[in-house]
Amino acid sequence: MASKVIHALYNDDDLLMQAVKETRAKHYHIEEVYTPFPVHGLDKVMGLEPTRIAITAFMYGLVGITVATLMMNFIMIEDWPQDIGGKPSFSYIENMPAFVPIMFELTVFFAAHLMVITFYMRSKLWPFKKAENPDVRTTDDHFLMAVDTGNNNLEEMSKFFYGTGAVEISIVESEDDH
Amino acid sequence: MYTLPSKLKIFAIIFMVVGALGLVYSFMAAPSTTAEVKEMMAGHDDHGTHHEEDTHNVAAHGEDHDEMATAAAHRAEGEHGHSAEDDSAHSSEEKHLEHSLHQMQNRPWSALYIACFFFFMISLGVLAFYAVNIVAQAGWSPVLFRVMEAITAYLVPGGIIMFVLLALSGFHVNHLFVWADPEVVAHDKLLQGKAGWLNGTGLLIRAAIFMGGWITYRYFAVRNSRRDDDASDNRWYKKNFKISAAFLVFFLYSESMMSWDWLMSFDPHWFSTLYGWYILAGMMVCGITTIAIITILLKSQGYLEFVNDSHIHDLAKFMFGFSIFWTYLWFSQFMLIWYANIPEEVTYFITRIEDFKLPFFGMLILNFIFPLLLLMNSDYKRVNWFVVMTGIVILGGHYVDVYMLITPATVGTSWFIGLPEISAILFFFGLFVFVVFTALTKAPLLVKNNPFLKESKNFHY
Numbered sequence: 202m203a204s205k206v207i208h209a210l211y212n213d214d215d216l217l218m219q220a221v222k223e224t225r226a227k228h229y230h231i232e233e234v235y236t237p238f239p240v241h242g243l244d245k246v247m248g249l250e251p252t253r254i255a256i257t258a259f260m261y262g263l264v265g266i267t268v269a270t271l272m273m274n275f276i277m278i279e280d281w282p283q284d285i286g287g288k289p290s291f292s293y294i295e296n297m298p299a300f301v302p303i304m305f306e307l308t309v310f311f312a313a314h315l316m317v318i319t320f321y322m323r324s325k326l327w328p329f330k331k332a333e334n335p336d337v338r339t340t341d342d343h344f345l346m347a348v349d350t351g352n353n354n355l356e357e358m359s360k361f362f363y364g365t366g367a368v369e370i371s372i373v374e375s376e377d378d379h
Numbered sequence: 380m381y382t383l384p385s386k387l388k389i390f391a392i393i394f395m396v397v398g399a400l401g402l403v404y405s406f407m408a409a410p411s412t413t414a415e416v417k418e419m420m421a422g423h424d425d426h427g428t429h430h431e432e433d434t435h436n437v438a439a440h441g442e443d444h445d446e447m448a449t450a451a452a453h454r455a456e457g458e459h460g461h462s463a464e465d466d467s468a469h470s471s472e473e474k475h476l477e478h479s480l481h482q483m484q485n486r487p488w489s490a491l492y493i494a495c496f497f498f499f500m501i502s503l504g505v506l507a508f509y510a511v512n513i514v515a516q517a518g519w520s521p522v523l524f525r526v527m528e529a530i531t532a533y534l535v536p537g538g539i540i541m542f543v544l545l546a547l548s549g550f551h552v553n554h555l556f557v558w559a560d561p562e563v564v565a566h567d568k569l570l571q572g573k574a575g576w577l578n579g580t581g582l583l584i585r586a587a588i589f590m591g592g593w594i595t596y597r598y599f600a601v602r603n604s605r606r607d608d609d610a611s612d613n614r615w616y617k618k619n620f621k622i623s624a625a626f627l628v629f630f631l632y633s634e635s636m637m638s639w640d641w642l643m644s645f646d647p648h649w650f651s652t653l654y655g656w657y658i659l660a661g662m663m664v665c666g667i668t669t670i671a672i673i674t675i676l677l678k679s680q681g682y683l684e685f686v687n688d689s690h691i692h693d694l695a696k697f698m699f700g701f702s703i704f705w706t707y708l709w710f711s712q713f714m715l716i717w718y719a720n721i722p723e724e725v726t727y728f729i730t731r732i733e734d735f736k737l738p739f740f741g742m743l744i745l746n747f748i749f750p751l752l753l754l755m756n757s758d759y760k761r762v763n764w765f766v767v768m769t770g771i772v773i774l775g776g777h778y779v780d781v782y783m784l785i786t787p788a789t790v791g792t793s794w795f796i797g798l799p800e801i802s803a804i805l806f807f808f809g810l811f812v813f814v815v816f817t818a819l820t821k822a823p824l825l826v827k828n829n830p831f832l833k834e835s836k837n838f839h840y
Contacts, residue, residue, distance in 0.1 A: 299714070
């Protein structure tokens with residue numbers, strides 16, 4: 202059975218934060234919140250799990266430093282050893298200080314890029330994807346909270362959301378089944 | 380209001396007394412003739428002398444880098460017998476003993492100087508951080524202002540001792556500064572060229588200007604901050620903003636020159652253009668670490684109830700950040716000199732790597748690897764005892780850093796971290812604790828009318 206979803210629109214992030222808190226206190230089920238910019242602390246208020254992207258960043262950094270080490274070892278030591286500044290490159294460890302900038306940069310490069318790619322994949326974002334936000338105004342200056350109506354009284358719910366400071370409320374049929 | 384616990388007072392005084400006694404003993408135990416040095420070397424086979432004999436033997440065989448290190452150390456001693464290696468074996472032996480004698484005589488002075496500068500630098504770093512917070516109109520930190528103000532109180536007694544030490548060194552009462560020895564300068568073209576800047580009078584005039592400026596700013600900033608408590612408008616706050624901005628301009632110039640004068644001139648032939656920044660980074664990380672440790676300490680005693688975990692988290696972030704900044708500057712300095720391999724520059728690091736391998740590389744682990752791994756996780760930055768433990772490691776690491784800036788030029792191969800060094804640390808630690816915690820009792824622990832106070836109290840990450 203397709204359930205109904207309430208879209209409550211707000212025009213201020215502080216109001217939205219307050220509304221999210223009250224909605225959760227009422228035990229309504231928030232499906233998603235759409236905002237034009239990241240709202241600080243919203244994830245905690247919504248009760249989302251803490252992100253694990255920091256852990257992936259650390260692991261990607263380790264991958265980066267490993268790639269840099271192997272790469273520089275192959276290029277500068279094994280494949281084409283040179284004598285730079287009186288330091289013949291026959292040993293990686295003895296020439297290591299010269300490679301530190303590369304190791305550092307590739308650590309950052311891998312961590313940053315792979316983190317962004319991970320984020321896109323987890324958020325199901327890719328090129329030419331159709332936008333999911335239900336109202337174009339959430340890309341400009343409005344905040345939208347999508348709440349599952351479940352078996353609650355619609356009248357009562359809309360009253361509640363107007364009470365939290367919503368500027369507009371609409372009820373839509375949810376596309377996906379629960 | 381904070382009251383100084385009598386236990387803490389006694390604790391600080393005991394540290395000072397024990398440290399002072401240890402220092403007096405170290406000065407008396409330093410050898411005064413080469414015969415004594417010979418006896419000491421033969422007598423006990425402890426680390427310092429043993430190590431030195433090894434180096435000497437290698438040098439006698441004419442190994443290139445050790446010759447260089449020995450030559451550098453000779454220069455540091457105020458000897459100008461660079462041709463020591465060419466002399467006959469007996470004369471070389473005698474020269475070596477005399478050389479060691481000078482190193483051993485320098486050791487208590489050097490230990491005193493290092494500890495004195497280390498605690499002074501903590502206080503100065505906090506002063507700069509305080510000014511930065513005021514000028515940046517930081518919203519998170521006003522609850523910590525009184526702690527910072529108390530730490531900067533050490534600038535006055537610490538500065539006076541530092542000034543006396545500089546006077547003694549600059550006028551060649553001890554042999555810490557080679558450039559202060561007229562005999563060395565007479566035989567050294569490079570030092571003659573630098574004599575316009577590197578001379579005792581100039582050193583003291585500059586030190587007086589720098590310290591005068593810092594202490595004056597400190598006086599007015601703290602006075603305005605206390606007046607602000609009873610004020611009905613933001614007059615004192617605005618004044619503090621202005622003088623802090625002016626101070627920061629003065630500070631960045633004076634700190635840089637201070638580092639040339641007080642630290643880099645130990646190796647007067649050598650120079651590095653980012654030295655001032657490097658010292659500043661160490662200063663800031665030590666200062667912020669001390670703020671964190673004292674804040675957590677006071678909190679654990681039931682004071683500073685308005686400081687929450689987010690404030691500690693922010694301090695720990697700064698500890699983490701400045702530790703990495705310090706490493707970045709350390710490495711920038713090291714890598715260019717190492718790669719270019721120009722003899723007059725690279726001796727600085729060769730001396731350190733040959734004779735000080737353990738503290739030189741150990742310091743990198745303490746100052747970089749430890750804070751990097753321990754403070755990387757966001758949750759750990761909020762665990763107070765974790766921050767304190769990391770802070771102690773950082774402070775220890777930066778003591779070794781300052782030790783490594785000075786010792787190779789003053790004590791050279793006769794180095795060892797023993798009684799003189801530990802006594803000096805104990806003495807200045809006792810003094811620091813006494814001054815800082817006494818200063819904490821002088822004003823309420825929370826500023827009152829700072830316009831950012833509410834934001835700071837409600838600060839939440």
